[in-house]
Amino acid sequence: MDPARLAAFELLRSVAEDDAYANLVWPRILGRHRLDGRDAAFATELAYGTLRWRGRHDAILDACVDRGIASVQPALLDALRLGVHQVQAMRVAEHAAVDTTVALVRARVHDGAAGFANAVLRRVVRGGDAQAWLAALVAEGRLPALDVDPPAHLAVATSHPAWIVRADHEALAASDPSRTWEDTGDALLADNRAAAVTLVARTLPRDELLAALLDEGIDAAPGRWSRLAVRVSAVEPGRLAPVATGAAGVQDEGSQVVALALAEAALDGPDTRWLDLCAGPGGKAALLAGEVARRGGSLTAVELHPHRAELVRSALRPIRGRHEVVVGDALATDLGEPFDRVLVDAPCTGLGALRRRPESRWRRRREDLPELTALQRRLLARALAAVRPGGLVLYATCSPHLAETDAVVAEAARLGGQLLALDEVPGVSLPEGATAGGALRLWPHLHDTDGMYAALIRRTP
Ligand SMILES: C[S@@+](CC[C@H](N)C(=O)[O-])C[C@H]1O[C@@H](n2cnc3c(N)ncnc32)[C@H](O)[C@@H]1O
Missing domain, CATH: 3.30.70.1170 (Sun protein; domain 3)
Structure with a gap:
């Protein structure tokens, strides 16, 4: 068996069986199979691509298995997904994709399933490329056409759960109501491309x-x-x-823009005490610490999880100035005197960073939202309580979901904050249209950054 395909299969199994995070276990799997250079790049494209495109691959496989893919044993289904991915999304010769998948099934699943895998993949090949398959699924009534049921169609065509399709569509429309479902399709497809x-x-x-x-x-x-x-x-x-x-x-460029948006916003009065309320792993904290140190001040960085707080410490170590890392719950820790600028980079669904986390879209649930949005509201309230009158709070998420973004900052006025327009940030060439509506929204397909949201709020006296 060739090690790249074995490695990719192991990653898929580990994500499915152990709930592993692909990014965390993948370097170890590559090492175990001694893959580097071009072989590692091929294995990564195969493994990550298969995880991303799982929704579309499954819709096609479902049409090629008489009793549907629900009847297929999970390990066998993962092997078939790898085969479909090579046929439809990589430049692997069809016979090589089929033969290596059959060999993988023999070696790692079950000798008796090899014939079945061969037959299924030959059906996939006979159906043509992915576009031909999508057209056939629509013609056979297995998939609604784009103009009949846009979210259901895009869910398969772009390989995302339908609730994420709807969330992106609503968020895109929030800054430009003329945006269409085709625009949403472009946004979703960008989640399937690796980030630079x-x-x-x-x-x-x-x-x-x-x-x-x-x-x-x-x-x-x-x-x-x-x-x-x-x-x-x-x-x-x-x-x-x-x-x-x-x-x-x-650090993703969108994250840099978000941190700069807080650091560079105009502020009257003292400007030496800065706070990062949700700091781990410390990318934005390091940028903020450098900026506040240049003004003779210091950053306090709070992080709930000790291992993430350790990452914040390492990120801050080379930065000039005396900065403090507080390990604890930002909602329950006394942070002393009020601050001049506060960042709340809140825990969120991460829907803006799906291109970095290939399996995450299948693991996240819409049901995760109520707990997250409740925490986001409490963190924003905490930030507004920790900043001095006239001081600034920047609320940010790496999710475009309206429930985690506009709906949370809509609470600002009740909490003693005034929403400011983020139309200009010194040191940042803000993309046109990215701040329509006052808050900043960055998108992978429009700006080649992670999907980021930021809203600037001033504490009223
Ligand atoms: C979106 S991440 C922050 C990313 C970070 N700003 C950066 O740029 O590297 C949110 C962080 O908040 C932490 N967190 C969650 N709940 C918290 C709480 N109640 N108090 C402090 N930190 C919390 C999480 O552990 C996570 O590290």
């Missing part, structure tokens, strides 16, 4: 970071939106010298 690596310059100017990378022969370019961002391609960022020393970090 972006670095943030932490202890040196961005131009010096860029020059150091170019000197090392790394393909690097300035980011599009943040004055601190550098985009790099085809590298393992942890191996780059500036990242290893903490002079730079790996």
Whole structure:
């Protein structure tokens, strides 16, 4: 058996059986199979791609199995999904995709299932590419057409649960009501593409970071939106010298824009006490700490989970100034004197970062929302209680869901806050239309950042 396909199969099994997080277990699986370079890239595309496209693959497989995929044993179904992915989404010759899947089934599932796997995959191949399959599913009445039931159609065509399709559609319409279901389809398809690596310059100017990378022969370019961002391609960022020393970090450009939106917003009066209420793993805390240190102040970073608080400490270590990490519940910890600027980067469904977490869309449930939104409201209230009159709170999520974004900040006035328009952020070239309605909304398909939301609130006197 070839190790790349075995590794991908192991990842799928581990996600299904052990509830594993793909990003956490994948490096270990690659290591166990001694995969690196091009082989590792092939295995990653196969494994992550299959997890992302599972919804569409399953709809096609369901049409190729007489009693439906509910009748197929889970390990066998995972092997078939890998086969479909190679046939429809990778440049693998059809016979190679079928033969290697049959060999995988023999080696890892059950000798007796090999004939079945062969027959099913040959049906998939005979049906043509993914577009031909979607058209056939519609023609056979197995899938509603886009104009008949847009969320149900896009759920299969873009491989997302229907509740996420609806959530993205509503969030896109919030800043531009003329947006169509096709736009929503584009947004969802961007979740199926891997994100580029972006670095943030932490202890040196961005131009010096860029020059150091170019000197090392790394393909690097300035980011599009943040004055601190550098985009790099085809590298393992942890191996780059500036990242290893903490002079730079790996951080999505959208996250940089969010942290800068708080750091750069105009503020009257004292400006030396900053607070990050939900800091782990510390990407935004490190950026904020650098900015407040330049103004002679310091950052207090709160994180509930000790292992994440440790990551915050490591991120803050190379940053100039004396910053404090508090391990505990932000809702129940006394944080002392009021702060001038407060970030609430609230725990959320993470629907804006699905491109980074290939299996997450299948694990998240709409039923997770009430508990999360209740926590988000309490954290926003805590932030407004912790900031001085006239001080600023930035409420952010890596989710576009309206219940986690606009609906939460709508509480601001009741909690003693006034919503400010985020139409200009010094040091950030804000994309046109991204702040329609006052809050900032970034999208992978429009801005090539994670999907981020940020609203700026001033504590009323
Ligand atoms: C969205 S993440 C923050 C990401 C972070 N700002 C960054 O840029 O790296 C939310 C964090 O809040 C933490 N958290 C959740 N509930 C909390 C609470 N009650 N008090 C403090 N931290 C909490 C979570 O453990 C998680 O690390």
